[in-house]
Amino acid sequence: MLAYTIRRILMLIPVLIGMSLITFSIIHLIPGNPAQTILGEQATPQAIAQLEEQLGINEPYLVQYFDYIGGLLQGDLGQSLRTNADISNEIWPFLAATIELTIFAMVFAVIVGVNAGIISAWKQNSLFDYGAMLVALIGVSMPIFWLGLMQQWIFAQELGWLPAFGRGNPRDPVETTTHFYLLDTLLSGRMDQFWTSFRHLILPGVALGTIPMAIIARMTRSSMLEVLRSDYIRTVEAKGIPKLSVVYRHGFKNAVIPVLTIVGLQTGTLLGGAILTETIFSWPGVGRYVFDGIGNRDYPVIQSGILIIATMFVFINLIVDLLYSYIDPRIKY
């Protein structure tokens, strides 16, 4: 297991190098000059030339790439062209915001999706089954931005139950240490702020988690149906064990592998898919950070943002793979 883990981690290195090269190249192929974008339509050619020189963007492409990689190896993600800030200093709050949102969305998706899937399989062809699968179908096909705007309209504007934007109440800012608001508010013992932060998570979390929730529900259902039809379940049932225990303890354990794959893949997708949700709900996450970077041709920001998202994606896959061999020892590589 340890050898396998180490081998898997070493395999990440070429993947990450390749990724950085691809991102770097693609970004530099986009037409448009960052200096022009930063200064806007009211810029003079002299100002543009001056800024280009200051930003070092008239250096050859490879020089820029090796500069970037050199810095990366020393933990330096470079400077934002637009704000001059060190990216490694400023990216953490964005990253933490995205991770918090993704975890919340995934917890929601897994709890609701898995249970809905199990119950649907257990009560196959019941009203619940049809209802849940209909919701899942709608969930898969619903665009996030539409769902998000509808949620805001209904739960924030019309009903006034939940806040429409941000991570907390701007009038009462959270004191941050880790930048995970739920954790920070607990650490500072501010239960009122914890509750506020939690409520701010609900709408974006549900919007972001709906698609994976639907996918997980469908996957769980089909996987469970297969297991529930197998012989050993009939044996277990014959022993007179309560149905609930049959389904959850004996059945689900064997149906979990495909579900786990989906959960892993979806978590990775969520990291990328967070851009829309973060924009609609003004969630200051890394998706927004990259999105703004793209609008401003802020090369270092785009590179670092994508690199970090991709790295996390790769690591999530690693964790899923490792979990496989833990759950089902027959899976060995």
Place this chain on the structure above:
Amino acid sequence: MKKSLVLSFAAATVLTFTACGGNDGGNDGEGDVDTNENATETNDSEEGEDGGDEASQPAEDQTLIFARGGDSVSLDYASVTDGESSRVTQQIYESLLTFEEDSFEIGPGLAEDWEVADDGLSYVFTLREGVTFHDGTDFNAEAVKLNFERWADPDHEYHFADEGYAYSVYGTQFGGFQGDEGHVIDEINVLSDYEVEFVLNETLGSFLQNMGMSYFSMTSPAAFEEYGSEINENPVGTGPFQFVSWSRDDSIVLEKYEDYWQEDLPKLDSVIFQVIPDNSARLTALRSGEIDIMDGLNPDDLEALEGEEGITTFERATNNIGYLGFNADKEPFDDPEVRRALNHAIDKETLISVLYAGMAEPAKNLIPPDYLGYNDEIEPYEYDPELAEQMLADAGQEGLEMDLWTMPVARPYMPDPERAAEVMQANLSDIGVTANIVSMEWATYLEQTEAGEHDIFMLGWSGVNGDPDYFFGNLLHSDAIPGGNRTFYRNEEVDSLLDQAKTSIDEDERAELYMEAQELIHEDAPMIPLVHSIPVLAGSERVQNYVPHPQTSEPLTEVELSE
């Protein structure tokens, strides 16, 4: 109808909530939504200022939340040109002179008084005494000298060019930097603690207007020493509000400066600039009472807001031009007759009703109507498709085909460029002209129009200091090729008039010269002036004394919140 949809959707989503253990009943303890209850029955107030006088009492919580689409780039105001940055620095910093609250009329600011020498080459400012920076240090003549020298001198220890700061606005407004040929500020002399003299080597008509620009505000010299190039994240000025915190892409928090030099001001305790990127989401936040003022209203939403309870709108005076420019270097647009003909082809009224929800006025000149030297005598080219067709035929240009370049991004002067292009395409096709809409990415668009790759193109310009030279000099002077002059319009006579007007310090003379220039420009028709748009903000009726300024931002010194 609306209710039932709401309920069924609510039911579906609530179903999903139950599993994650959320118990979403109470909404107290936060103040997020309670502002709605305070909305009174009056929904007729147009002005926003009056209307609530009898009933309204100052609210207990004087924290104003101002929501906008993007974050500030930097709080070192002179190094950036975006409106979102100056919106915040306006509150923290002050300049020697200030504009009137709703116009570009200049008045005293940190300088109480000023004197201009007869030859226009020396300006002496008498500074206000007893003004302190937020760090407690005194504001004085030395501070003024240091601030100006830091922008002018690329080698100054606080110029921070090596850290990537560019003070481009200084260069534009004062003819370059120290050592450049056109740089007008020769020296700055400290005459006494509260008197400072600027000596110019050439007269500059817009000098006093420049002094009112928020780009040229005063930072505490002690703060430069303390923070160095990190001054952009640690702003220290003399303004009504002082800086508290900045979470990037989220919010900037400011609080009242207790020792502010104007008695009993500011009225607000704090101001929070909140980023909400999505226009619809921002409006939702306003309607749910989570924010107090929002910028960037979709013109289409304006109608829906009329008469909505608890919400009011604020109009900013126009300070821009949206235009369609020809490439005078390309056939057949090098022929003024063709350009005049096409000027008759565009239906500006329809454009305004379709795209601006009426919030714009048709343009006939380059500068907005309340600018110095605006020539109201100019007869606009009437919308007359038949005449246009005839004129084109006379010029031998029947069946003309061209590329119509369309901006890929919305701007205040052009809220929906794609639809605008379609409307104009239809106008042109009415007179037998085929216009192929061409769109490209924004930075490329700016580069290629500057390089003259286009036939005709859409663009606009916004004023910064209320001075006509900022429009004419940048858009139509032949010196601005390549650069802002993307029509490649060259007229020596116009150049000479603009040069004289730029250096003159006699207002009447300047006005006269600009009027004359506008006649020539109108005759040459290098562009089709389309509209001067009127940006609209929406806000809660609780917001009192908020007056939007034609430059994109304003100090919130007098603003307060009522119950």
